[in-house]
Amino acid sequence: MKKLALILCLIFPFWVQAHVGGHYSQGDLMKIWHLQNGQHIEGNFAYGNAESIHLEQLHGKILTIPIHSLQKADQKIARMKIAKYESLHEFNVPFQLPISSKPNIPWLPWISILFISILGLHSLVPKKHLTWSSPIFMTALFISLIWACKTETTISPSSPTSPIVPTKTSISFLDSAFNPYKKTISTNYDDTYYYVNSNGIPEHNMMVGITSWQQQVPIPQPYSGNNHWSIPLKPVYEATPLSTKTNFMKGAVALAVNGIPIFNALNNRGEDSFVIGELDQWGGHCGRADDYHYHAAPLHLVATSGLKPIAFALDGFAVYGSKEPDGSTMKALDAYHGHEGSNSVYHYHGTADYPYVVGSMRGKVSTDPATPAPENQILPQAFTNSVRPALSALKGATITNFETLSATSYLLTYTLSAKKYTVKYSWVNNTFTFLFTDGDGKQSTETYTRK
Secondary structure: OHHHHHHOOOOOHHHHHHHHOOOOOOOOOOOOEEEOOOOOEEEEEEEOOOEEEEEEEEHHHHHEEEEEEOOOHHHHHHHHHHHHHHHHOOOOOOOOOOOOOOOOOOOHHHHHHHHHHHHHHHOOOOOHHHHOOOOHHHHHHHHHHHHHHHHHHEEEOOOOOOOOOOOOHHHHHHHHHHHOOOOOOEEEEEOOOOEEEEEOOOOOOOOOOOOOOOOOOOOOOOOOOOOOOEEEEEOOOEEEEOOOOOOOOOEEEEEEOOOOEEEEEOOOOEEOOOOOOOOOOOOOOOOOOOEEOOOOOHHHHHHHHOOOOEEOOOOOOEEEOOEOOOOOOOOOOOOEEEOOOOOEEEEEEEEEEEEEOOEEEOOOOOEEOOOOOOOOOEEEOOOOOOOOOOOOOOOOOEEEEEEEEEEOOOEEEEEOOOOEEEEEEEEEEEEEEEEEOOOOOOEEEEEOOOO
């Protein structure tokens, strides 16, 4: 009998502990919660308050998560569930787990376990050894309490410096995004980067509709050979993403799949380029080197790209249009202007509102030490040199037309003070000729050679 009592005493406490508060077991559906540092947590909402939520995991394990550590979309879900919980328990004060690192102890079942353990010990040990102060009794109590403490934990999210590492981007995925534009671009790759060669000229029309013009015009750019665009194949989450409000006022932050760079939504003066009329109907304009680039999302590419990415940020993460990759409605965006997709891989979305493409660089990027913030720029990226001196803004001018005269010549038309002006230009190799005609028909010619 004593042996049987001993076996029951050893087995019964563990059997009870395994079933205390456990609504879920292996195979049950568990919600995945996304933390701002990239960590994923599985668990179903049990209850919560304004500061934290408590999740029930497999076999009744309770996890406490501070709401502020969740990504914005999951914060909304959490608050919605809290509100629903509170409405259902309006007249009942729920049992609250402490919002701290102190463990939760399910007292009632463990009092039962302790009682059963004492009975078992009573059948095996002489009564004179089972006083409240006896070593045997105190040891049984201590072991019971320690085991009980394992049923609840307060989450301590993993360090933001070591989030989940995204998987390597497949070449076939990148090819599928860039292939529709192979008429004007070419690509290759190695183990580190996917490279894109481009002349910086899109197939669509340019410049029409600009009302704040710097007098620059689009010319071909040498984005090829060793001066290609580089997209990291193994993006890594950044612990402290750099905001485009205070960084990257110089250079590109992304590359559209048609080979046109995408710059910060803000110009180098910190102004929203779209709002002040610097951009054409496609969201682009020319920089000081007569280099055409976008500042807004090239959403027009969706007509060709469909549900594939319309761009890739220079941190390696894809940029989609206004729909998710599976065609569903775009989900809520985080502070970086993106979120994780159904495949647990982060991506951005292009939108018609600021910041248009990238709010902060979710992935790690290297910056040029020679250009401090806010005019820091991402490295590596393609560069260009000015062919002619940069000009100043032409107040009151509006670009009304842009024509392709041949494969190597364009004609830009603008109005100023109700008069029509034109810039006709062409190039042979690296030599560019500009013919300017003013509102009174007076002409002048300038020729420059790219060094």
